[in-house]
Amino acid sequence: MPDLWLPGAERHPLGDTAPTDTQYDPRVIWHITWDKNATAAEPADLVSFDKLVQYFTGSGAGAAPHLLWDPFTGRVAQFYPANSRAKSVVDLAGATRTNRTGKVCLQVETLFFPHCRVKGKVYPTVRDTPAKGLDKILDWARSWGVPDAWPMGAPTWKANRSEHIWETKGGHYGHGQTPENQHTDPGPMPKWPGASPTPKPGPPAFPGRSAFGPGKSNASVLLLGQQLVRRGFGKHYRVGPSRDWGEADRLNVRDFQLAQKWSGSDADGFPGPQTWARLFG
Ligand SMILES: [Zn+2]
Incomplete structure (x- = not known):
């Protein structure tokens, strides 16, 4: 010991x-x-x-x-x-x-x-x-x-x-x-070897609206679909998410947008930066 x-x-x-x-x-x-x-x-x-x-x-x-x-x-x-x-x-x-x-x-x-x-x-x-x-x-x-x-x-x-x-x-x-505590100490501490903060992987950058929609096929479509499934918004997929944009993607995105209490063009099933941020946040 x-x-x-x-x-x-x-x-x-x-x-x-x-x-x-x-x-x-x-x-x-x-x-x-x-x-x-x-x-x-x-x-x-x-x-x-x-x-x-x-x-x-x-x-x-x-x-x-x-x-x-x-x-x-x-x-x-x-x-x-x-x-x-x-x-x-x-x-x-x-x-x-x-x-x-x-x-x-x-x-x-x-x-x-x-x-x-x-x-x-x-x-x-x-x-x-x-x-x-x-x-x-x-x-x-x-x-x-x-x-x-x-x-x-x-x-x-x-x-x-x-x-x-x-x-x-x-x-x-x-x-x-430390949970349950109100204090803010100790403030900035000396640096020591190996102490560099482990950066948490942030959300992936929004690839732009043009990555999504009929005829689009790319890694972002797949990433979007996988995240929708992870968040419980995958019910319109028959097989599962893929690189190819389909109506199932749009309907799942729409469900997610409606669940944010968004409406109108904010819930059209096409992901914008807000949808992306919420989904991966
Ligand atoms: Zn203290």
Whole structure:
């Protein structure tokens, strides 16, 4: 078994361990401690590491992560062993057990808030910091099988959440990408090897209206038909979709358009960009 405790981390075991839901892929959830609301015009001094250790071993134990990480010094404190859940994200009853999702669900609180000041210099994002010690945390996560990628893309300040991706992909997540949560942290993070976001295959480009209609035969007609069947609008096909446009294609497209509550020329059975976008969206 890999190390339950990150080598070199200061250990502050809280006890109170609980198993994770190990049928899901291993992951890391990244946070920032966001202790103060500073701005570019009014930066504020970073809070001390020891104060945060005190907090997570005291009144803040109910929201403690696995790791508290200082990206300026590389200092790390650990509160839970890797195979326990931590408590830094909201976990509503009933749905995904967000603090427990994964063979491991390692949570890291980065000692940081936007526009914190350290030794006279102001840092807007974690990406701007020296990220000292990050490599050790990543190695530890890898030893637990966490892939380097961000399944929902590298974090930004904008939250985006997909419960489906969360449940089906291991890797790195921002708090802002965790289901059931309102936070938007950690914001832009340092880049690491292999972490380029896995681009989701987008919908195919609309080939133009002229690809469809009587006498047309091409790959787009086939693609259209296959997607109609996939979406449950294939009942007019006798055999199945093909490269050759036929009346069955038009009737299936029309059914799909009518199901969008479109009418008139918007539901004539010939796909335009809107139909295409809806169908593949
Ligand atoms: Zn957070």
